[in-house]
Amino acid sequence: MKKNKICLVGGGSTFTPGIVKSIVERSEDLNLEEVVLYDIDEERQKKVSVIVEWILRKQLKSNVTLTVTTDAEQAFTGAKFIFAQMRVGGYKMREQDEKIPLSFGCVGQETCGAGGLAYGLRTIGPMIELIDQVEKYALADHWILNYSNPAAIVSEACRKIRPKARIINVCDMPIAIIDMIAGSLNITDTSEIKYDYFGLNHFGWFTSITYRDRDLLEEIKNYVNEHKILLPPQYIERLKENRATGDRHAVSSWIHVWESVYTMLQAFPDYLPNTYLTYYLLQKETVEHQNPDLTRANEVMNTREKALFEGVDKYLSTGEVDESSFHAGSHGDWISDLAVALLNDTKTRFLVITENKGAIPNMPYDAMVEVPAYVGKNGPEVIAQEPVPLFYQGLMMQQLNSEKLIVEAYIENSYEKALQSFSLNKTIPSINVARLVLEALIKENESYWPDLN
Numbered sequence: 001m002k003k004n005k006i007c008l009v010g011g012g013s014t015f016t017p018g019i020v021k022s023i024v025e026r027s028e029d030l031n032l033e034e035v036v037l038y039d040i041d042e043e044r045q046k047k048v049s050v051i052v053e054w055i056l057r058k059q060l061k062s063n064v065t066l067t068v069t070t071d072a073e074q075a076f077t078g079a080k081f082i083f084a085q086m087r088v089g090g091y092k093m094r095e096q097d098e099k100i101p102l103s104f105g106c107v108g109q110e111t112c113g114a115g116g117l118a119y120g121l122r123t124i125g126p127m128i129e130l131i132d133q134v135e136k137y138a139l140a141d142h143w144i145l146n147y148s149n150p151a152a153i154v155s156e157a158c159r160k161i162r163p164k165a166r167i168i169n170v171c172d173m174p175i176a177i178i179d180m181i182a183g184s185l186n187i188t189d190t191s192e193i194k195y196d197y198f199g200l201n202h203f204g205w206f207t208s209i210t211y212r213d214r215d216l217l218e219e220i221k222n223y224v225n226e227h228k229i230l231l232p233p234q235y236i237e238r239l240k241e242n243r244a245t246g247d248r249h250a251v252s253s254w255i256h257v258w259e260s261v262y263t264m265l266q267a268f269p270d271y272l273p274n275t276y277l278t279y280y281l282l283q284k285e286t287v288e289h290q291n292p293d294l295t296r297a298n299e300v301m302n303t304r305e306k307a308l309f310e311g312v313d314k315y316l317s318t319g320e321v322d323e324s325s326f327h328a329g330s331h332g333d334w335i336s337d338l339a340v341a342l343l344n345d346t347k348t349r350f351l352v353i354t355e356n357k358g359a360i361p362n363m364p365y366d367a368m369v370e371v372p373a374y375v376g377k378n379g380p381e382v383i384a385q386e387p388v389p390l391f392y393q394g395l396m397m398q399q400l401n402s403e404k405l406i407v408e409a410y411i412e413n414s415y416e417k418a419l420q421s422f423s424l425n426k427t428i429p430s431i432n433v434a435r436l437v438l439e440a441l442i443k444e445n446e447s448y449w450p451d452l453n
């Protein structure tokens with residue numbers, strides 16, 4: 001059987017070492033021959049590849065070929081899987097996505113609210129270009145597995161502009177939440193945790209969570225009620241002592257969302273909300289909590305990005321690698337397991353972002369929803385759901401239409417649709433504020449956005 005080539009787009013990403021590790025650990029199941037790193041930033045990718053090379057040769061003792069390139073034809077020719085994780089505009093533009101809305105009193109976030117809409121307008125073009133290049137060079141039965149954010153807007157744009165693209169959009173937040181639940185309830189074997197979920201990307205709810213015969217949804221609600229936060233006990237202890245937790249999720253911006261789960265559950269205890277709902281249901285409190293001079297982009301640059309590049313420098317000067325300098329774990333495992341399921345037709349259950357097609361009966365047929373599906377060689381087969389209660393459906397419709405309008409604004413070069421998208425977004429309090437934020441973002445995104453007339 002012909003062996004497979006897997007290409008990572010955004011090879012210079014801070015997540016590349018962790019994802020490559022997960023891929024190579026599954027070499028046999030993936031029948032793997034070659035890993036390719038592809039990026040538009042040659043220098044950044046070259047540095048990251050130093051750690052990747054170490055993972056392959058020294059850590060995993062693998063002889064899988066590693067190719068590092070900025071040439072699309074070389075990257076995609078003959079590829080079976082393309083894992084996409086591009087950040088269009090880099091952390092520099094993420095910082096603007098967060099700080100500009102915040103300067104007008106609105107939530108400043110990478111994928112939610114005005115910042116997410118701005119990031120969406122930057123990312124649609126490069127993602128469509130990627131699909132076209134992959135179709136030209138990769139195997140006919142390739143799959144693009146996309147992590148690139150904002151996944152909700154990216155997936156809607158791909159559905160509308162390239163409906164036949166062989167792309168599956170995914171998000172690791174639900175499994176990150178499951179990891180936190182497992183840590184809180186002392187469960188080590190997360191593979192036996194089963195869950196149901198409905199929503200849009202970064203906008204959904206767990207409706208059941210079980211482990212063998214245990215009802216984890218009830219257990220975690222009780223735990224959150226008691227501790228007023230959804231974080232494992234050892235993190236809580238360290239936070240009380242004002243010590244670093246050792247986890248990248250337990251810094252200021254993320255602690256706020258783990259605490260917000262308590263407030264959201266107090267109000268609406270039926271389902272466990274995705275942490276990202278904080279930005280829509282506790283928008284005022286989020287703005288009050290956010291530091292306009294130090295947003296998440298700054299935290300990431302000062303921690304994850306800095307640690308990775310310092311790790312590279314240290315390795316080059318001493319030959320030693322500190323594994324904590326790069327992020328590995330569920331993030332890479334999740335997307336690699338998805339590739340295994342597609343290749344081996346396992347029909348394993350995953351949460352995916354996919355066209356609704358009636359799966360949630362009271363959401364539009366063409367909504368891109370995040371729901372469980374069985375994944376085999378033909379892609380996801382979505383599992384039908386019960387109708388969503390009115391409160392949740394109302395929230396989802398508002399968010400969905402805001403996201404659909406920004407995609408239409410991109411396609412039609414429409415200022416009015418962009419303004420409608422911003423005005424409809426739950427994080428923006430009035431059409432006047434929407435206009436001010438939009439104007440400021442247009443200025444900052446001049447070299448990335450289409451002209452809006």
Ligand SMILES: NC(=O)c1ccc[n+]([C@@H]2O[C@H](COP(=O)([O-])OP(=O)(O)OC[C@H]3O[C@@H](n4cnc5c(N)ncnc54)[C@H](O)[C@@H]3O)[C@@H](O)[C@H]2O)c1
Nearest residue numbers: 010012013014015040041085086087126147148149171172
């Ligand atoms: N869906 C999810 O749940 C999930 C989880 C984690 C990260 N992400 C996303 O993954 C991406 C990477 O995150 P990061 O923090 O590692 O960012 P990063 O800035 O470290 O890496 C992104 C890389 O993409 C490259 N890039 C930008 N435009 C490109 C293009 N057109 N073609 C090829 N490469 C391009 C950059 O040069 C950079 O090396 C982001 O979009 C982030 O939002 C998504």
Ligand SMILES: O=P(O)(O)OC[C@H]1O[C@H](O[C@H]2[C@H](O)[C@@H](O)[C@@H](O)O[C@@H]2CO)[C@H](O)[C@@H](O)[C@@H]1O
Nearest residue numbers: 111149171172173174175176177296300330331
């Ligand atoms: O602020 P960041 O860049 O650290 O994280 C933003 C991303 O957060 C989610 O993904 C996390 C995930 O929850 C965690 O367990 C780990 O795997 O890292 C991921 C990346 O930070 C979210 O799902 C992504 O869409 C965000 O980009």
Ligand SMILES: [Mn+2]
Nearest residue numbers: 171172173202
């Ligand atoms: Mn996500």
